[in-house]
Amino acid sequence: MVGHSYMARDTLGTFExxxxxxxxxxxxxxxxxxxQERIEDTTGRDVSIGALYTSLDRLERKGLVSSWWGEPTAxxxxxxxxxxxxxxxxxxxxxxxxxxxxxxxxxxxxxQVI
Amino acid sequence: MIxxxxxxxxxxxxxxxxxxxxxxxxxxxxxxxDETLIEWLCNRxxxxxxxxxxxxxxxxxxxxxxxxxxTKSNIAYEVWRFESEARQNRFxxxxxxxxxDLSSFGNGSTHQPxxxxxxxxxxxxxxxxxxxxxxxxxxxxxxxxARRATKQGEKAARGWYWWQTARTVAAxxxxxxxxxxxxRELLRKLRL
Numbered sequence: 284m285v286g287h288s289y290m291a292r293d294t295l296g297t298f299e300x301x302x303x304x305x306x307x308x309x310x311x312x313x314x315x316x317x318x319q320e321r322i323e324d325t326t327g328r329d330v331s332i333g334a335l336y337t338s339l340d341r342l343e344r345k346g347l348v349s350s351w352w353g354e355p356t357a358x359x360x361x362x363x364x365x366x367x368x369x370x371x372x373x374x375x376x377x378x379x380x381x382x383x384x385x386x387x388x389x390x391x392x393x394x395q396v397i
Numbered sequence: 398m399i400x401x402x403x404x405x406x407x408x409x410x411x412x413x414x415x416x417x418x419x420x421x422x423x424x425x426x427x428x429x430x431d432e433t434l435i436e437w438l439c440n441r442x443x444x445x446x447x448x449x450x451x452x453x454x455x456x457x458x459x460x461x462x463x464x465x466x467x468t469k470s471n472i473a474y475e476v477w478r479f480e481s482e483a484r485q486n487r488f489x490x491x492x493x494x495x496x497x498d499l500s501s502f503g504n505g506s507t508h509q510p511x512x513x514x515x516x517x518x519x520x521x522x523x524x525x526x527x528x529x530x531x532x533x534x535x536x537x538x539x540x541x542x543a544r545r546a547t548k549q550g551e552k553a554a555r556g557w558y559w560w561q562t563a564r565t566v567a568a569x570x571x572x573x574x575x576x577x578x579x580x581r582e583l584l585r586k587l588r589l
Contacts (some may be wrong), residue, residue, distance in 0.1 A: 316537040332537050333565030336530050337572060355536075358543060360514075362536030 295380045298338055301326065303377050306348060306369035314353065314364040315339070339367060347373035428567055512546045515555055518562040525569040534565065 295303065305321045306313050318339075319330045342348045353364035369377075519535060526534050538561055546554035 314537070315533055317542050319541075331540075331564030331568060332534055332561055333526075334566030336534055336567050340530070343484070356540075358540050359536035360539045362532045362539070364536065365530075365533035 285376060294383050295376055298334070300377065300380055302338055302342065303347065303369055303373050304333070306367060307377060309357065310368060312366065313368070314366050318367070342373070343367075345372075347368060347376055423465055512543075512551050512554065515558055515562075521562055523567055524580050525566050525573065527569075 301322050302318060305318050305325075305336050309317065314333055315332060319332060319335055322328065322330050322335075333351070339348065339350070343350055348367050348369055350365055350367045353366050355363045452481075522534060522538075532535055539556065541561075542554050542558050545557050
């Protein structure tokens with residue numbers, strides 16, 4: 284559903300969580316290529332730019348991120364950057380997802396080792 | 398053997414205005430550097446910092462350039478491109494002094510020729526990508542392509558671009574298929 288507000292019970296998928304985590308650490312000047320690089324550097328996973336933008340669109344429809352056009356640069360063939368910023372609801376979604384993971388799996392491996 | 402000449406020895410490119418840079422280029426022209434080459438570089442810098450062809454009119458009308466477009470990465474990129482093309486054409490190469498910061502463009506290497514992205518791949522992406530995303534997607538791909546070409550060479554960069562194209566088509570194509578299926582279902586229900 285387009286434009287619906289983020290529901291309290293919703294939690295983020297892994298890729299969505301990674302994107303929002305990058306935006307949390309880079310709040311002012313994150314755009315597609317820098318988000319892609321950061322996720323690849325952190326996870327070692329090869330990220331496609333298409334998958335990244337479809338996820339960013341989904342997050343924007345949920346109201347978790349906002350975006351705006353930046354300046355065109357020669358390095359980009361005269362094309363503009365699309366900057367992304369995490370919103371308060373996005374921060375809340377990250378917090379909720381981390382809390383859920385901690386409740387669900389926290390100490391699970393530790394208890395097996397003991 | 399390619400000769401080296403200092404261009405802007407005192408300041409980094411990030412610190413100087415474009416007009417000042419052009420003046421420095423003119424002053425640093427030596428007897429064995431073709432004056433037309435310097436002129437050409439000046440024009441390239443002007444076009445480069447504006448980013449878009451339309452904004453060239455801005456300059457020709459004598460209007461000030463938007464400050465947001467005179468960025469370190471734009472100027473560094475134009476200098477890199479100038480050097481690459483000069484090497485390809487066997488011009489006497491004018492290198493920027495080592496103090497100039499080119500790190501904003503890849504690893505700062507100035508030894509790769511200018512390589513264009515695969516145009517067929519761009520066309521394919523433009524078919525599957527929605528117009529509101531297209532500019533950002535192609536811009537990001539071109540940026541990463543140029544950096545990979547500098548670091549890993551043309552062949553690897555082209556391979557990477559085609560791989561990204563295939564995955565982008567898969568990502569956007571999947572959305573198109575899902576929408577088409579949902580629309581068909583909706584139409585079927587409406588008929589019932």
